[in-house]
Structures are given as C-alpha cells and as structure tokens.
Amino acid sequence: MFSAPILVALMIAGAALAFALERAVRKVREAQARYKAMMAKRIAQVERLRKAGRESLGLKRELRQAKLAVRDVTLECDRLEAEIREMGRPENRLFVLDERRMVGDTDWIALVAAPLAPAGIPDPRSGPTWQGERKFRIWASSEEAVRAKVARKYPPSEGYTVTSVLPRLKPIAAMPAA
Known part of the structure; x- marks a missing residue:
C-alpha cells in the first residue's frame, strides 16, 4: 500500500x-x-x-x-x-504684709491705696512703689491691730490710706513640706 x-x-x-x-x-x-x-x-x-x-x-x-x-x-x-x-492682674494679687502669726491671730485682708504720684517724671527712689490699691494679707487679733501694722509699714503721713479691712473667709491651702 x-x-x-x-x-x-x-x-x-x-x-x-x-x-x-x-x-x-x-x-x-x-x-x-x-x-x-x-x-x-x-x-x-x-x-x-x-x-x-x-x-x-x-x-x-x-x-x-x-x-x-x-x-x-x-x-x-x-x-x-x-x-x-x-x-496675675494687679487688682487680683494678694501681698503678704507680715508672716508672723501669734496663737490668737486670725487672717485679715487689708486694701491699701497708694498716694497719687506727683506730676512730671516719677523718680523711682521716691513716691509710692505702686499705683492704685493693693490687697495685703495680715495676721492680727483685731481690725485695729491690722490697721496699726499697715500704718507701720505704709504710714498715712506718706499718703497711704487703708480703704477696707476684712477677715479672710477663704481657707488657706496647706503648703507642702519641703
């Protein structure tokens, strides 16, 4: 095939x-x-x-x-x-005038007004150290004692005036031990 x-x-x-x-x-x-x-x-x-x-x-x-x-x-x-x-505004600051505290003393807040600064250029060595009012914390037995302590530090003869004295109602926070 x-x-x-x-x-x-x-x-x-x-x-x-x-x-x-x-x-x-x-x-x-x-x-x-x-x-x-x-x-x-x-x-x-x-x-x-x-x-x-x-x-x-x-x-x-x-x-x-x-x-x-x-x-x-x-x-x-x-x-x-x-x-x-x-x-931190000046009107909210609280200055301590005297830290000494006796047994019967209570906490007071005194508002003290500084005398007006004389016109012209202020001399930093004379005149008030601040303008307006300041709040001071003071330990004293009475309002009269507070006024006396303020008068010793800021005498009225230099133009300082105590505008008000009030007992401090806020509790003071305990300071931590160092």
Whole structure:
C-alpha cells in the first residue's frame, strides 16, 4: 500500500507533529504556570494593598484624633493662660504684709491705696512703689491691730490710706513640706 519512503516520510511527519504537539503542550503548561504565579502575585499584591490601606486608614484616624487632642490641649492651655493672666492682674494679687502669726491671730485682708504720684517724671527712689490699691494679707487679733501694722509699714503721713479691712473667709491651702 504505502511505499517505504512515503511511510518513512509519514513517520517523520508524525514524529515532527508529535514533537511540535508536545512542545506546544509544554508551552501551554508553562504559560498556565506563569499565569497561576502571576495571579498568586496579584492576589498577594492586592492583599498587601488592602493591608496598607487599612493601616493608612488607621493612621489617618490616629492623626485626626491627635489633631483633635492637640486642638483641645491648645484651647485648654489658652484658657489656663488667660486665667493666669486674669489672676496675675494687679487688682487680683494678694501681698503678704507680715508672716508672723501669734496663737490668737486670725487672717485679715487689708486694701491699701497708694498716694497719687506727683506730676512730671516719677523718680523711682521716691513716691509710692505702686499705683492704685493693693490687697495685703495680715495676721492680727483685731481690725485695729491690722490697721496699726499697715500704718507701720505704709504710714498715712506718706499718703497711704487703708480703704477696707476684712477677715479672710477663704481657707488657706496647706503648703507642702519641703
């Protein structure tokens, strides 16, 4: 039926076809393996991106919370600084005239007005050391004793006047031991 050369040619063609088919199948399998590897890399990359996104979102929330905390602390600092400025105003200051305290003494607050400064350039060595009124804390047994202590330190002959003397009603905070 077939002659030997044709049969050899058919066998060579069949072998070439089988070889080409096996090579094609190998390339398809390699392509499938590369596709699977790329899909695995894609899935891993997507997971890394999701993780980075979640972390970024968490950091964004933390940053927002930190900014709110900074704003709250800044507002509180501003409020406290305003309160300190208010407390530090001269009319709110309380000066201690005499720290000596006897057994029967009570705590008094005396308002003392300074004399008016002379017109012109004031000389810091003469005249009052302040303007307006100052509050002084004094320990004494009576209002007369308070007035006498103030008069010794700031005599009326130099223009100082005691405008009022009141017992101190606020309790004094205990000083911590050094």
